[in-house]
Amino acid sequence: MHDLIPITALGGTTAHVDTIGDTTLTELPDIALASVAARAGQETACGAKLRDMLGADAPAAGKAVFGDPFSALWIGPDQWMISADFATHEDIAAQVSSRFGRCASVTEQTDAWVCFDLSGAGVNAVLELLCNINLLQFAAGDSTRTSIHHLGCLVTCIEPDRLVRIMGPRASAGSLHHAVTTAMTSVA
Amino acid sequence: MTQKNRLGGGQVDRNTTLTFTFDGKTYAGHPGDTLASALLANNVRLMGRSFKYHRPRGPLSAGSEEPNAIVELRSGARQEPNTRATTAELFDGLAARSQNRWPSLAFDAMAVNDRLSGFLTAGFYYKTFMWPAAFWEKIYEPIIRKAAGLGSLSMQADPDTYDKGFRHCDLLIIGAGPAGLSAALTAGRAGKHVILADEDFRMGGRLNAETFSVADMAGADWATQSVAELSAMPNVRLMPRTTVIGAFDHGIYGAVERISDHVAVPETGKPRQILWRIYAQNTLLCAGATERPIAFENNDRPGIMLAASLRAYANRWAATPAPRVAVFTSNDDGHRTARDLHAKGVKVAAVIDTRADAPRSHDYEVLQGAQVVDTMGRLGLTFVEVRQANGEMRTVECGALGVSGGWNPNVQLTCHQRGRPAWDDALAAFVPGGTLPPGMVVAGAVGGQFSTYAALKSGADAARQALGLKGRAPRIPDAEDAPVEQTPFWYVEGCTRAWLDQQNDVTVKDVKLSHQEGFRSVEHLKRYTTLGMATDQGKTSNMGGLAIMAELAGKTIPEVGTTIFRPPYTPTSIGALAGRMRGKEFHPTRLTPSHVWAKERGAVFVEVGNWLRAQWFPLPGETHWRQSVDREVMATRASVGVCDCTTLGKIDVQGTDAATFLNKVYCNGFAKLAVGKTRYGLMLREDGIAMDDGTAARLAEDHFVVTTTTANAGKVYQHMEFVRQCLMPEADVQLISTTEAWAQYAVAGPNSRKLLQKIVDAEYDISNDAFPFMACGNITVCGGLRARLFRISFSGELAFEIAVPARYGDALMRKLMTEGEAFDVTPYGTEALGAMRIEKGHAAGNELNGTTTALNLGMGRMVSKTKDSIGSKLSERPGLNTADALVQVGLRPVDAADKITAGGHLMHADGPVDAAHDQGYVTSAAYSPTLGHMIGLGFLKDGANRHGETLRLVSPVTDLTVNVEIVSAHFVDPEGDRVRA
């Protein structure tokens, strides 16, 4: 085992948690991520592998599938973001790649993102100050890339108006954290 | 603190008294008051001075159309000029001041302008201050600006915050008067997602200002009851204090919600206002109508106001400007004011009606066929002079005059997408035309449905129509349904100093002058006279101006047409438009994983794009940045230095056609690059100009990692997606950015390998034989952490770039520092990086500046002729390949003490210094600690063949003329021995 001590996207050694009013923002450093993109002509084979891995059909455009140990978000045509627990899947890219063989291109994405869960009653009131998602139609399993204060983020609905996961560019974790907590304060 | 003019009834909460000041004097009002209503209740009619002539003015209206009662609110950093007293919600402790007067509102020395009015007519700027030209900027304009002004700025940063937000709905209803409430009830009861927005703090619109009953209750009570029902519906969102300021494409509306303007200071953490972007499937505009005045001589004295506003003050706010009032009207609506005020116990001196057949009253005198021809009262109305039908003059004593010339539908939002309103002859008014913004329908008074019943019905009908609701139409409550008649009457014959646009001081005479001088098109009229160009955007004045111009031109009003309405509907604070994007939050900040470490080391940071990069790392005792930078360069070249290069763009390119794809986007070839090797790549735009450069490392047959410059990462990714999706749609290529996933460090210097050997796990041989220059590969470090190693060099030294997952970047940097102690490892910043790359002659952003080709960069032969790539064809254009084309060279001062500055131009050593004799220019310059003098990179005509020549470097901007020798750009290790060591 190596002796390098990781830091979270916000620069700490432990995850940041902020509760303001009725909502809580929790930094999630323990998520491993890898992107999967079907090779040209291999879309069907790739879909089958995804089904194997997720125990469900690969999520369609704008959707997410939650599973154990793997979950997936659609992030583009024939492209998905796979997530799993970091402790057991730090080498997620290698794990996923070995499953998919040559039918997909797999890229490690774990540290490209900062992940937050935004939870509590009235999450929508925070979200509507941050991004243009149509919250009237944002149901569990919906996932979309959207812009939060000029940062391209992936926002996934886990429980409407109660729990969403926000993934943003890791280098701007501080800016994203500031944007979300500011909105939480505005509506608190 | 007696509220002398406070009447009975109304919708103010008498149980609570609010104290406020106006021009330092203390008054009392109640919750529900506006500043204007409270001042009127306190017998204050004079609230401001006019823009140009400094005429005393009071409120003309009771709403957002107000041109006159413009005041400064609050003090200190929160001081806000040009606020309408008629919409400012009263709160305890409000401090308001009049503006545009000196020394006081009652005695304004600048009122001398009024005496000079003959001189200050329309177009006076253009005519009067023509000579001498130099005087305009220095003398005339400052004086005019001082005299003709509005409020003053605090000159301090706005301490408040503003949010932006996004909302979606099935139906956006703009305006919560009878039509809007009726529509909201209809749509809300059908379960639709409704947003009901109203600029007022109390929903109900005219129902709050009139005495009509709806469903056998007071209209205001029906409004209250309806609002209560709506607020209980989870699918309906009520947005009071919210002005919809613009109708944009495809059902997007801008709306400003005033969260904290009705309190002294926003609650901690709360915004003052929110700018909402509302996405509406359908929109129902129920914006109502604005009463139009009649122009007559001296019609601007405090106390003269719109008749419906006069009764709004009485009915809603239980306030009257004076105990004795009169009405001047051309239609029945004005009589409502007389009736309502009489009922409130206010003495109605007379109703002056332009119509010979005006209805009579038992309660007050009606002067049929009469007109107001002049008024008196220096700081407030005292008398009006009336010419009766028989021609006899009569004086009517009154402290307030309600004026009604009919109503104009508030069509503004229907025109924001260049729609033109249509003239309705029956109404004698413009109504929404045929080309409304898609998805918008109108209801109520804005659509010419002026009676309460018609408004209620059209609101319900329009909501049903817009949403496609089926089933039985809802029952419309019983309500007033008087027929609409509007007799056009714009101005009293013979008047001259009769104000049309009170805010910009435009009179009937000005419009006549504009016509006389040939400015007859409506757009010219507007600009020549400034009619309708004030902050009220002519809501009460445009129609009068158009009507007079039409009459003078012998045209109809629709032939004259209207000017274009543009957003915003009412003045909008810049803060709301900026939202949170202020100061440091103007854009997001990107930090590298070793940022905390660099801060601990005392690094000085520089913004590169959104990134913060360490510029240099000063040590104790270093007082000048050059000391730090020179030390970092020397230490790196002597032993080993480490630089954070995480910010370089990294794009993962995979697929069986990955190499073919890179062959297309880079001008040089990649198909034959071996796995485990890296190659420098130059990317051209299709026009042959260099776009970006970087490296591509081949990690597998079908897997490359491409790096881009920090600044161009986004642009290059976008370009690659364009090539992939639009030019090579069938190729098997997948792209994804991995810039932030990896922390990457350049480890450079003769001892770099030795340092890395202490970090890289033993099973990976990084000796020169096993891992030669331009090698790359996946490795592990520090006992098993996955990493990537590239043997590439920007500094010209033996160098590597090592990448680890970002979360370990901080730890790796610390490790490099501790393991490197044996070699006196030195962290270096972007300045040392820059100095070393100039010493090495590597092109960077200064050289890839959007005008240079591969040939210019000295890389002409890199553009492959054996394959097609983006830009290869157009780079062959003759114009880019002349014999004297610019080629990159190095520059050294002939006198080693001389400076070289970037931006300077190169001229022959003797001969003229002008553009015609220009030989080239300097792109980069730095002090070379290695050579002990300044050096530069530049582009020189036929530069490859001019090494050894002495030229003059001329920089008029920095007042520099020095002799420079043209040399190879490779100042350090030109043979490249070090990088291969």
Add this chain to the structure above:
Amino acid sequence: MIINHPLLGPRDSAEFVYLGAATLMDRPDPDTATAEEWHDYGYLRDNPAGPHRELWFHEGGDRSILIVTRNTTTHEITAVELARTVGART
């Protein structure tokens, strides 16, 4: 503006980057094209008052490039297609 993304439905145009006329997809054949054809491709654009086919990159979304047919005088959008699908067809 709202662009009706073929995969994601209505999206605010603020999420997109405008890339120019869709004629950029018609890159001349490098083996046969004349200098004039390259010049026209690189530098000549129609500027119609009316329907215009243009490329919009969904940078803030799924990174698709869309061909949007937009009326330049009214902003009415009459067709939206995935560039990659159209490109592969032709």
